[in-house]
Amino acid sequence: MNNVVIAESQAASVEIRDLTVAFGSLNVIEKLNLRIDSGEFIVLLGPSGCGKSTLLNTIAGLQDAFRGDVIMNGCNVTGLEPKDRGIAMVFQSYALYPTMTVEKNLSFGLRVARMPKKEITRRVSRAAEILELTPLLKRKPSALSGGQRQRVAIGRALVREVDIFLFDEPLSNLDAQLRAELRVEIKRLHQRLGNTMIYVTHDQVEALTLADRIAVMKGGAIQQLAHPEVIYNQPANMFVAKFIGSPS
Numbered sequence: 001m002n003n004v005v006i007a008e009s010q011a012a013s014v015e016i017r018d019l020t021v022a023f024g025s026l027n028v029i030e031k032l033n034l035r036i037d038s039g040e041f042i043v044l045l046g047p048s049g050c051g052k053s054t055l056l057n058t059i060a061g062l063q064d065a066f067r068g069d070v071i072m073n074g075c076n077v078t079g080l081e082p083k084d085r086g087i088a089m090v091f092q093s094y095a096l097y098p099t100m101t102v103e104k105n106l107s108f109g110l111r112v113a114r115m116p117k118k119e120i121t122r123r124v125s126r127a128a129e130i131l132e133l134t135p136l137l138k139r140k141p142s143a144l145s146g147g148q149r150q151r152v153a154i155g156r157a158l159v160r161e162v163d164i165f166l167f168d169e170p171l172s173n174l175d176a177q178l179r180a181e182l183r184v185e186i187k188r189l190h191q192r193l194g195n196t197m198i199y200v201t202h203d204q205v206e207a208l209t210l211a212d213r214i215a216v217m218k219g220g221a222i223q224q225l226a227h228p229e230v231i232y233n234q235p236a237n238m239f240v241a242k243f244i245g246s247p248s
């Protein structure tokens with residue numbers, strides 16, 4: 001038993017080894033290495049076009065690697081379909097089904113997977129409770145605010161009850177006030193669930209407030225990987241300093 005405990009405490013939840021991703025002859029990600037600990041909230045931060053989504057999609061299995069491996073909980077998942085990777089993803093544009101109630105939107109993926117009804121009910125109730133959507137379950141998306149809709153989108157990931165959540169700029173479409181509110185909510189969600197979260201954004205404030213560690217990216221490579229305070233106070237280079245807005 002001891003061995004198991006030791007192995008778990010040392011295991012990286014997600015490990016990216018020597019990853020290169022190419023579109024045609026262009027390497028968008030080049031020889032990238034990253035270890036994300038179990039339960040860690042990691043933010044991939046960088047300007048538009050630096051390869052954040054490509055990296056996240058490769059972790060999700062939506063994008064093929066040209067070279068390198070993605071390891072999850074000790075298993076090499078490089079060749080696996082997204083559905084077999086034990087991940088759930090939240091995108092910027094929350095494409096909710098407009099004709100379905102919140103409840104049906106939350107349960108849709110589980111119904112497609114033919115999960116037993118009782119288990120679906122349990123999961124939907126749990127997600128709704130965590131995200132404070134319980135009073136809204138019978139509403140249609142058109143009767144929700146933008147923030148409530150994005151919470152339903154997060155709920156659809158939550159009901160999968162996986163270890164690893166991937167977020168691609170989930171708050172970019174929202175106004176500043178809602179962004180601030182949902183930042184707090186996502187932080188609380190992580191504190192409550194304690195699972196691994198990989199969160200892509202180009203927003204420095206989001207990164208600094210949410211992350212256990214920030215990976216600052218430029219041109220498909222990680223410039224610095226560190227605790228937010230370290231990134232802010234001891235930027236590794238000029239690019240990181242300017243991008244994060246460190247005091248000079």
Ligand code: ADP
Pocket residue numbers: 023028046047048049050051052053054055
């Ligand atoms: P980010 O999410 O950081 O804005 P992306 O990962 O979307 O960056 O894109 C990184 C680079 O890869 C950009 O130069 C982009 O134009 C290019 N790229 C992304 N997807 C494709 C694709 N399907 N085909 C060709 N080039 C792509």
Ligand code: MG
Pocket residue numbers: 052053054
């Ligand atoms: Mg992107």
